[in-house]
Amino acid sequence: MIVADQKPLNELKSLTRGGENVLVVGCGTCVTVCFAGGAREAAITASSLRMAFKLDGNSRQVSDVTVQRQCEWEYLDQIAEQVKEADVVLSLGCGVGVQAIAEHFPETWVVPGLNTSFMGMPTEQGVWAERCAACGDCILGLTGGICPIARCSKSLLNGPCGGSEGGHCEVNPETPCAWQLIYDRLTGMGKLDVLMEIQPPKNWRAARDGGPRKIVREDLRLAKEEE
Ligand code: SF4
Numbered sequence: 243m244i245v246a247d248q249k250p251l252n253e254l255k256s257l258t259r260g261g262e263n264v265l266v267v268g269c270g271t272c273v274t275v276c277f278a279g280g281a282r283e284a285a286i287t288a289s290s291l292r293m294a295f296k297l298d299g300n301s302r303q304v305s306d307v308t309v310q311r312q313c314e315w316e317y318l319d320q321i322a323e324q325v326k327e328a329d330v331v332l333s334l335g336c337g338v339g340v341q342a343i344a345e346h347f348p349e350t351w352v353v354p355g356l357n358t359s360f361m362g363m364p365t366e367q368g369v370w371a372e373r374c375a376a377c378g379d380c381i382l383g384l385t386g387g388i389c390p391i392a393r394c395s396k397s398l399l400n401g402p403c404g405g406s407e408g409g410h411c412e413v414n415p416e417t418p419c420a421w422q423l424i425y426d427r428l429t430g431m432g433k434l435d436v437l438m439e440i441q442p443p444k445n446w447r448a449a450r451d452g453g454p455r456k457i458v459r460e461d462l463r464l465a466k467e468e469e
């Protein structure tokens with residue numbers, strides 16, 4: 243899932259300044275699961291802003307609504323009227339959700355209520371950890387299903403570096419060394435020979451470094467045209 247974190251209330255107040263009618267929009271998918279921007283958080287954020295505005299002595303209106311997914315326009319169509327009535331939309335979606343609203347409603351001023359952090363998963367109650375950096379050319383088949391791009395602090399393809407100590411990363415001793423994890427897993431599976439092959443430098447063209455990316459599925463486009 244995409245993992246995000248809420249911005250502080252003072253930043254939300256600053257981002258929404260100038261708008262008499264603020265609409266907080268939650269998203270029912272990833273950010274609901276990581277407790278950052280679902281219906282519950284949208285209602286709490288709206289209530290906190292109302293209270294903050296009242297304490298500041300102004301009567302700005304704040305309402306909230308949550309869609310199933312902010313990153314798909316068909317769900318945004320369901321709130322078109324509310325969006326049009328708002329002076330400012332405070333999106334509690336990830337960065338994709340914010341941009342989907344801005345793109346779909348070009349006349350609307352939309353601001354982010356979350357800091358989109360990474361793609362990851364919950365590892366224990368209240369803890370989420372990064373697992374994938376969307377490099378565009380997955381190498382998990384070479385590393386026993388543990389990603390060195392996202393989980394090694396140096397994104398090494400042939401690790402570990404010389405700083406791994408006691409199974410922990412030299413960059414942050416609280417972080418398990420990804421290459422130790424890879425080594426342990428391959429050892430346990432009797433597949434250590436996989437590591438004997440030196441990996442050549444990765445072609446990062448498929449990653450973000452090659453510029454904005456796009457996937458085009460001609461079969462789906464043709465199917466749509468034939469409908
Ligand atoms: S190798 Fe790339 S695509 Fe695969 S998990 Fe790691 S970052 Fe994600």
Ligand code: SF4
Binds near residue numbers: 403407420
């Ligand atoms: S100690 Fe391990 S995780 Fe940290 S940078 Fe070196 S190889 Fe990567």
